[in-house]
Amino acid sequence: MKKVFTAALVILFGVVLLFGLSKSIDIAGYGDGLIPGKAAxxxxxxxxxSGTGEIIFGETKNAETGSANMVTSVIANYRSFDTLGEVTVLFLAAVGVSLIMGKNSKEGKMKKSGFILRTSAGIIFPVMLITGIYIFTHGHLTPGGGFPGGSMIASSFLLLYLADENFKLKITGFKVAEGLAGTLYVMVGAVGLIIGGYFLINFLPTGVVGDLFSAGIIPVIYVLIGLKVGSEITGIVRDMHKEEVSV
Amino acid sequence: MINPVFMIAIPLILAFLSLVAARIKKWLLLSGVLINIAILFFLEKGETVIGGFKPPFGINLILDNYSMVGLALAGLLLLAGVVLSLDKADKYSTVLLTALAGINGMLLTGDLFNLFIFMEITIISAYILSTAGKKPEYSFNYLVIGSIGSVFYLAGLVVFYSLTGTLNMADLAAQNLSMGTPELLVPLFLIFTAFAIEAKLIPFGGWVKGVYGNSNRLTGALFASVYASTVLFVFGRVFNEVFALSGAVQTIIVLIGVVTFAFGEAAAFRQVKMRRILLYSSIGQSGLAAALFALGLIFPAVLLVISNAVSKFIMFSITGKLREIYKTDDYTDLKGVFFSNKLTGIAFSISAMSLIGLPLFFGFYAKLNALTALFNGGNWFIPAVILLFAIVEGAYFIRLLIALWAPGKEGEIADKSHAVGEIRIFNIKKSILVFILSLVILAAGLIPDLAGKLISSDSGFMGGDGPAFTMSQLKGGE
Incomplete structure (x- = not known):
């Protein structure tokens, strides 16, 4: 009876959702959306x-935000407060994983990995690490940023775990990096409040659009996010690795 | 005056630092909740813009009397919970600090997407706290239901953005979207679902039984008071000031609330486990508050939320402790447990009688206000339901109180030998803390006008002179 009732409710919900959305709301099709009139x-x-007119890559000076990557300008400047929240969401998820899974003090053993993986890991690891760092330091210029860059750093440590069954990570340094990067992010916001009167205001000069040293505090924030995300996800990898072996 | 953003920034910094300095995390948590209360009285009222970009392009925080009441209630109860159960809170210091930032953010923010972020933080912290019940299947159940709710909220928000081009609450409210029209039915329904899951409304509150039913002294008290009241406060804000409900939509939401109330009270009557009784009573009260909010009766709804939060905090704390001592929360096995714990027993009884709505207690004032407001609005159906189920509520709470106070069977003289045990429930300091909290309910019930004035009048609450209860005065953007 309960299951029939649940099924009926789900079907009703689906019908309302499909008909309601298709019938009455004129959401623009893919590629037809209109930007004017929206906040974007x-x-x-x-x-x-303030209106600055046309933005030209490599020429426009001191534009608002100054980030060549428009997505980054939204994430790390216009709505930076949301990003601080998102960083906290990931932080909380990592804390949750370590509370639930990180209890086992001894690390178990994995199956011995193959020769090719073991040899190539040593070569690929630094390349991955450098690419990750490159991605988050160039977040204001190219696609990418703190979150993908940090994930790439974490995946390079995952590779070490996979390649070497005896690999152990000293986690203290990562915890310190995670905590300090988060604290510094909030501090950058507070400094903006003191200098510019608004929390998280872009208080540094924004430079020429497209330069490496441009966009004010955006690269600073992205470096902090990159370090934080990288150390957080590495921590998750470590906690889950312990759990998998011990069970 | 202090910028309200510090209500979010300070707990966040302390949470990040608690990872580095894990040894003193307990003290970081304590200082965090204390600072939170201390700066509450010096906050700058009105609108705070973040990042220097004017709304609706940037994000703003709104501190009016409404958010102030929510912040004070959540902050004080969290402080009381941490002090009362510091031994249990120690392990979850980082989580609780982050949760404090999330709760403050939810109550303060003036942006719907920003609300989503802070809701995520708050709910994820609740998932983690629910694991303290050591029943992973219920935590997982909550995780799945809650995550689906978040996705619904986001989907509804996407539709609203594509229609209006803004995420700012005040800006959206200024567009005067008519919520009765079929175009907005689906996105509104999606957003309502997300809130209904957290506010435990039927049929969305399936997770509550497992999570509340296996809560301990700390988590039960926090879930039923801090988390529940925050969600209801935001519910009231979103469905009154951002989306003005009308027509069939309003009727449906009110009906869901009233049905939840009736179901919760009826289900509580059939339980013998104390945590079950309290959780169904929480579901019922939450449904009633949601119905009042949906009808636009903000003041009685706020009173009801406050009365319920304080009472449930006391009762869940005591129940959790009883379960620790006697390994059961079945009240038929706990006969006469208050016989040698008079102070704690009185606190529990005051809370229960306030929830029933007996005169002299704050719950009476809240219910009376709700009934008067409903009658003034020409509504007779909901008052009838409230009064009918007040009898049910009275029956199960009085039955519970009699069992907990009176050792032995009917006709026997009550003495210690019949009682289940003489173990002290709380030590003397904690008993006094719980007792003082219950005295607040009593005092607020005895001098209702003072309590009412503190909350309602626009210049009253904490001496502020900011906007009272209204966001439409703050026009966002051009």
């Missing part, structure tokens, strides 16, 4: 506080 319009033209 001002993000793209970088004219939230």
């Amino acid at each position: 319009d001002a993000y793209i033209n970088k004219n939230v506080t």
Whole structure:
């Protein structure tokens, strides 16, 4: 009876969802969406506080946010407060994993890995690490940023775990990096409040759009996010690795 | 005056630091909740813009009397919970500090996407706390249901953004979208579902039985008071000031709330386990508060939320402790347990009688306000339901109180030898803390006008002069 009732409820819900959305809401099709009139319009033209006219890559100076990557300008500047929250979400998830899974003090043994994996890991590891660092330091210029860069750093440590069955990670350094990077992110916001009067305001000069040293605090924030995400996900990898072996 | 953003920034910094300095994390947690209360009285009222970009492009925080009441309630109860159960809270210091930031953010934010982020933080912290019950299947159940709710919220928000081009609450409210129209039915329903899951409304609250039913002294008290009241406060904000409900949508939401109330009270009547009784009573009260919020009766709804939060905090704390001592929360096995714990027993009884709505207690004032407001609105159906189920509520709480106070069978003289045990429930300091909390309910019930004025009047609460209860005054953007 309960299952029939649940099934009926789910079907009813699906029907309402499908018909309601298809019938009455004119959501634009893929590629037909209109930006003007939405908040995103001002993000793209970088004219939230003052109109600057056309933005030209490599020429425009001191534009609002100054980030060549428009997505980054939203994530790390216009809505940086949301990103601080997202970083906290990941932080909390990592804390949760270590509370639930990180109890076992001894690390178990994995199956011995193959010769090719073991040999190549030593070569690939530094390349992955450097690529990860490159991605988060260039987040304001190219696709990518702190989250993908940090994930790549963590995946390089995952490779070490897979390649060497005796690999052990000293986690203390990672915990310190994680905690300090998060603290510094909030501190950057507080410094903005003191200098510019607003929390997380972009208080550094934004430079020429497209330069490595441009976009004010955006690269600073992305480096912090990259370090934080990298150390957090490495911690998750470590906790889950212990759990898998011991059970 | 202090910038309200520090209500979020300080707990976050302390949470991040507690990872580095794991040895003193207990003290970081304590200082975090204390600082939170200390700066509450000096916050700058009104609108705070973050990042220097004017809304609706940037994010803003809104501190009016409404969010102030929510912040004070959540902050004080969290402080009381941490002090009362510091031994249990120690392990979860980082989680609780992050949860404090999330709860403050939920109550303060003026942006719907920012609300989503803070709701995520708060709910994930609840998932982690629910693992303290040592029943992974219920935590997992909560995780799945809660995550689906978050996805629904996000999906509904996407539709609203594509229709209006803004995520700012005040800006969205200024567009005066008519919520009765079929175009907005689906996105509104999606957002409502997300709140209904957290507010335990039927049929979305399936997770509650497992999570509340296996809670301990710390988590039960926090879930039923801090988390529940925060979600209801945000529910009231979103469905009154951002989306003004009307027509069939309003009727459906009110009906869901009233049905939840009736179901919760009826189900509580059939339970013998104390945590079960309390959790179904929580479901019922939450349904009633949601119905009042949906009808636009904000003041009685806020009173009800406050009364319920304080009472449930006391009762869940005591129940959790009883379960630790006697390894059961079946009240038929706990006869006369208050016989040698008079102070704790009185605190529990005051809370229960306030929940029933007996005169002299704060719950009476809350219920009376709700009934008067409903009658003034020409509504007779909901008052009838409230009064009918007040009898049910009275029956099961009085039955519970009699069992807990009176050792022995009917007709026997009550003395210590019949009682289940003489173990002290709380030590003297903690007993006094719980007792003082219950005195707050009594005092607020005896001088209701003072309590009402503190909460309602626009210049009253904590001497602020910011906007009272309204966001439409703060127009966002051009």
